[in-house]
Amino acid sequence: MWAIEEPLMPLRFEGLLEFSTLLDCQVILDEAVCNVDQLLPFLQHPDRFLLNLRISKCRGLLQASEMATTCIDAGVAPF
Numbered sequence: 001m002w003a004i005e006e007p008l009m010p011l012r013f014e015g016l017l018e019f020s021t022l023l024d025c026q027v028i029l030d031e032a033v034c035n036v037d038q039l040l041p042f043l044q045h046p047d048r049f050l051l052n053l054r055i056s057k058c059r060g061l062l063q064a065s066e067m068a069t070t071c072i073d074a075g076v077a078p079f
Helices: 013-023 036-044 061-074
Strands: 003-005 026-029 049-051
Touching (some): 013 026, 013 036, 036 049, 036 061
Parallel strands (some): 003 026, 026 049
């Protein structure tokens, strides 16, 4: 297993980081992360988190593009 999608309550950075570290796998951030502000804490650990980026979830192309750029700049892989 190399990644798991939102295994805990969404947007719980500390718990998700601990989970990722204990299982030595990445956490896929999905439905709960809808804007750059929600994404910022996870960017501190680009090796632990992936972002499942969907235009509809992010309320449009411009916000999704901003999130993708922010991820790429921080080394977090959007997919």
